[in-house]
Amino acid sequence: MALILFFSLFTGVNKAKAQADLNVNADGAILVDGKTGRVLYEKNADTPLGIASMTKMMTEYMLLDAIKKGKVSWDQTYTVDDEVYKMSQDRSLSNVPLRQGGQYNVKELYQAVAIYSADAAAIALAEIMGGSETNFVKMMNAEAEKLGLKHYKFVNASGLNNADYKGMQPSVGGPTDENLMSTRDVATLAFHLINDFPEVLQTSSIPKMTFRQGTKDAINMPNWNWMLPSLVYGYQGMDGLKTGHTDFAGYCFTGTAERDGKRFITVVQNAKDANGKGGYSARFSETRKMLDYAFSNYSKQQIFPKHYEIKGNKTVPVINGKSSQVEVYTNSALSMLAQSGEKQDLKPVIVLDKSKVNSKGELTAPVKKGEKVGYLMLESKNGDKLSFVTPEGEKKAQVDVVASQDVDKANWFVLMMKGIGHFFSNVWHKIFH
Known part of the structure; x- marks a missing residue:
């Protein structure tokens, strides 16, 4: 189970280009x-x-x-x-x-x-x-x-x-x-x-x-x-x-x-062939068309490097900790087959592990450096996810997101003072509202 924390997208230009270039009969x-x-x-x-x-x-x-x-x-x-x-x-x-x-x-x-x-x-x-x-x-x-x-x-x-x-x-x-x-x-x-x-x-x-x-x-x-x-x-x-x-x-x-x-x-x-006739040649020529396109246009590219931090989403909030947030990054590089120029159109999505965060998307201290808190994936700018034939395959185009530092649990006195602070904050809020 996962919670989408940040939603970013990439243009569908490359897939649209393939649809236009490949007129498979x-x-x-x-x-x-x-x-x-x-x-x-x-x-x-x-x-x-x-x-x-x-x-x-x-x-x-x-x-x-x-x-x-x-x-x-x-x-x-x-x-x-x-x-x-x-x-x-x-x-x-x-x-x-x-x-x-x-x-x-x-x-x-x-x-x-x-x-x-x-x-x-x-x-x-x-x-x-x-x-x-x-x-x-x-x-x-x-x-x-x-x-x-x-x-x-x-x-x-x-x-x-x-x-x-x-x-x-x-x-x-x-x-x-x-x-x-x-x-x-x-x-x-x-x-x-x-x-x-x-x-x-x-x-x-x-x-x-x-x-x-x-x-x-x-x-x-x-x-x-x-x-x-x-x-x-x-x-x-x-x-x-x-x-x-x-x-x-x-x-x-x-x-x-x-x-x-x-x-x-x-x-x-x-x-079928160009004349609309089926045959041995047709099934192999149409297959060759797709394979030639794939081998010519796609190469393995590093989309994001190891320890990549997403702009605007470099931290995740933490409760009951000595710090109220923890920096996160990818634990490995994210590489995938992509067309020339496609890399510049790709933006990340962080998906947090529901078993690690509460309904507000907050982690609970202690948090250990290197602890997996979710994963990074890619989505398209028009709102569509990249399309995969299996969930198992889709996971191969994702990388883990981990905490980059320790966040120790705050001691009882600090937690108590925070609790008192929250209590009076709520009281004053009710009085004036």
Whole structure:
């Protein structure tokens, strides 16, 4: 809990500039700082849209979480049931054929999902974690709520249209339903995935792998992310994350790239070219547009130095102390990705910790030097906060505010005299008013 002590703002010029410069041709698009989740550009970011196989990011997130918690292991085996077998044989979908009754370990199923977007493998992972895909889909929706997503609907674990299940779809949605998420929610999921489980990038960055190499079931798995550096739309620093396509969703892509310590996340949904036509090229060219803009215009800048004191708010009042106030400053520098010139437009906001102050914003002595009393954040001049996809990311763009000196508690005599003074002050106030 926090109390806003001082409200200052910065102009929205830079975000407006990005909105004008980036005319991304997609139904939904977003550009996010991959380390703080600050939103740098957005277009129609809160409308639920089709996500197709970008769905599998949730399946991956939940698997990596289950492995971390010891609920599932990489070498755990899965026996293919009739439904997964039938789905895996449909080569009109993205699949690695699985043998009926065959056994596969979690690691190879995960690789098939993360690299080749294998649909039946995703359903197999859902059955491993949830017992059934229907139950797992319920878990997916619960996890989405837990992650703070706002506009979503999961009806299966693969991202297919339920019609592609040929009557074998989970009993969560209708026979032709598809998964939906807003662009902001897709970016939020991607932010959680790469920050909570950065190891996902070790797999998503593999351009090609052979499934069941060395056996007669071996099959090449080229990565659908053709922006990986060695592939046809190669982009320097690209190492993830997930493509998607159905007739309903159009061509979708969640990308992430890192250069020189800067990482960005992009999402496009139903991307189209200049002629209004969707396709592989469209989703990658619109992604490139955002990444080029981000890497060219943003750099890490120190906005405020260590021990920074805010003009007009250098002190916080103290009660029951030898001093009636204490000087405060930041305990570290505040740095963030910013555009050229943006630093001059940024002004601070001090937020005091409610557990440390009373309703009047006063600290109670004793106060120790270095004691945290709140934090410093940034807000815009038009009254809007900087936009972040998660509260956790927002905290990375804040620094603690601490007391710069000790304030000892006053002795009993001083406190008594202050009390008497306040008493007579109130008496005289009532007499003359």
